[in-house]
Amino acid sequence: MTSVSLSRVLRAQMLKEWRQLGRQFGATLTPLLFFAVVVALFPLSTQPSPERLATIAGPVVWVAALLSAMLALQTLFRSDYDDGSLQLMALSPTPLWLQVWAKQFAHWTTSGLPLVLLGPVAGYSLNLPAEANLTLVLALLLGTLSLSALGAMGAALTVGLGQGGLLFSVLVLPLMVPTLILGARATELAGAGLSASGALNVLAAITLLTATLTPFATAAALRVSLE
Amino acid sequence: MNWFYRMSSPPHFYRWAGAAIPWVLWPAVALGIVAAYLGLVRAPQDYQMGDTVRIMYVHVPSAWLSLMSYSSMAVAAAIGWIWRMKLAHAVAAAIAPAGASLTFLALVTGAIWGKPTWGTYWVWDARLTSELVLLFLFMGVILLRNAYEDRPQGDRAAAILTIVGVVNVPIIHFSVKWWNTLHQTASVSVTGKSGIDASLLWPLLLMMLAFTLYLVALVLMRTRNEVLRREQRKRWVIELVSS
Numbered sequence: 001m002t003s004v005s006l007s008r009v010l011r012a013q014m015l016k017e018w019r020q021l022g023r024q025f026g027a028t029l030t031p032l033l034f035f036a037v038v039v040a041l042f043p044l045s046t047q048p049s050p051e052r053l054a055t056i057a058g059p060v061v062w063v064a065a066l067l068s069a070m071l072a073l074q075t076l077f078r079s080d081y082d083d084g085s086l087q088l089m090a091l092s093p094t095p096l097w098l099q100v101w102a103k104q105f106a107h108w109t110t111s112g113l114p115l116v117l118l119g120p121v122a123g124y125s126l127n128l129p130a131e132a133n134l135t136l137v138l139a140l141l142l143g144t145l146s147l148s149a150l151g152a153m154g155a156a157l158t159v160g161l162g163q164g165g166l167l168f169s170v171l172v173l174p175l176m177v178p179t180l181i182l183g184a185r186a187t188e189l190a191g192a193g194l195s196a197s198g199a200l201n202v203l204a205a206i207t208l209l210t211a212t213l214t215p216f217a218t219a220a221a222l223r224v225s226l227e
Numbered sequence: 228m229n230w231f232y233r234m235s236s237p238p239h240f241y242r243w244a245g246a247a248i249p250w251v252l253w254p255a256v257a258l259g260i261v262a263a264y265l266g267l268v269r270a271p272q273d274y275q276m277g278d279t280v281r282i283m284y285v286h287v288p289s290a291w292l293s294l295m296s297y298s299s300m301a302v303a304a305a306i307g308w309i310w311r312m313k314l315a316h317a318v319a320a321a322i323a324p325a326g327a328s329l330t331f332l333a334l335v336t337g338a339i340w341g342k343p344t345w346g347t348y349w350v351w352d353a354r355l356t357s358e359l360v361l362l363f364l365f366m367g368v369i370l371l372r373n374a375y376e377d378r379p380q381g382d383r384a385a386a387i388l389t390i391v392g393v394v395n396v397p398i399i400h401f402s403v404k405w406w407n408t409l410h411q412t413a414s415v416s417v418t419g420k421s422g423i424d425a426s427l428l429w430p431l432l433l434m435m436l437a438f439t440l441y442l443v444a445l446v447l448m449r450t451r452n453e454v455l456r457r458e459q460r461k462r463w464v465i466e467l468v469s470s
Contacts, residue, residue, distance in 0.1 A: 153391065157384050161374050171371060171388060174363040178398050206398065217391050224383045 009094055009102040017106035031072035032114050038064040039122045050127045057126035058136075058187030062180055064122070065115050065140060066147060066173075072111035073151030074168045076104070077159045077222065086159075090226055096219035104152040104215070112144030128191055135190035138200060143183040146207040149214040150175050156218045160225035178206050235312045237454045238463045244447045251447065255440035262437050266430030273427075280427070282340045287431060288438035290333035293361060294396075296326030296442065300368070301393035304386035314450075316382035317457060319389065320372060321449035325442060327365035334358055357399050364392045378457060 021028045042060045080086040119140045120133045154172035186199035266284040273280035300322040307315030338348040368385050375381030458464045
């Protein structure tokens, strides 16, 4: 019997996630490519004057990050559900919420973390002031963690449904509104040369709340899907 | 506790609710008529808004009840989840469309009221946006419940979403408050002095009571239907229908 140890679960999930990245490189890359394409759509659909782009840079990066997270997360539990690993996870003596947490964190390192690194590049292309880059990275770091936690819950609720893709978005997007608002707000404030610490603090609070509490809801939802 | 257990029996609830509905519905209708007369005919015009102010008698009760119905749905969902009580899930399922309609009504009456007083049907203000998100949450709960073919499974999935949503509603509200806000602050206060005159306040309070009673009656009726639909293969329903 395995002991209840976060580090062991985390290591196993990390290994699995990174092996999958090696095997299905394209599938993991698609959400990042999607992020880049969505960001590129905005300058194409408006007059790409530098001042105009600078005013929309924050919102565009955030909406693109949110959409990319949706794409990456909606099938988070799908393969585990299909091949029966989810049954084993639920039967294991290690609490399911702990495994859920480890899984979503491991998945975040391949889906959320690259977005954090891509953020400044997208910001640069949209003429976001260079001073705002640190804030953008910090906000994306916090925000993508919270998006992963909420997305995992939505994925768990819809994993048992044949085609839950659209439903997933309808369920999860309203819950992601606070993260979007505060993340975009922090970026906007920093872009205008103001202090973004207020927005960042609240964003950090939301991230802590979602990242620590949703794994319980996600685990409960997975058990419902397995019924 | 005894009452609680007896209530969780669907046939007992069906009979009890059938007897209780007239006692809630008729006072709601009577109060509604009185409140509509007082508010639409007797109450004076507002010195700034004129007769427009009277849409308040629909807008405020529906906005208030939209939040009330979401929290009641969450309580019902939590009871259903914790005690695995089928009736509580039926209540939650009965509240969802009623709450969604009230949220929609609050948004529409707010838009109609907003045009003459603020000069616009819609602004991305904190209250309006959170009410819109509330509507999406209601829709999500309804869709998720219907997406499952297995009813108990759909109930439990919807319960999780409802409970997560109830934690999120205040967070959404406070996060959207980061923008400057156009909507006036609440003029009706339970503890302090209310910001509106008694001649306008009394009809409003009566109307809120009427709306609340009406919602209770509606939920009781809808829950009865829900119970019949869910128990349609049970003997008591077959006997009830064939008698």
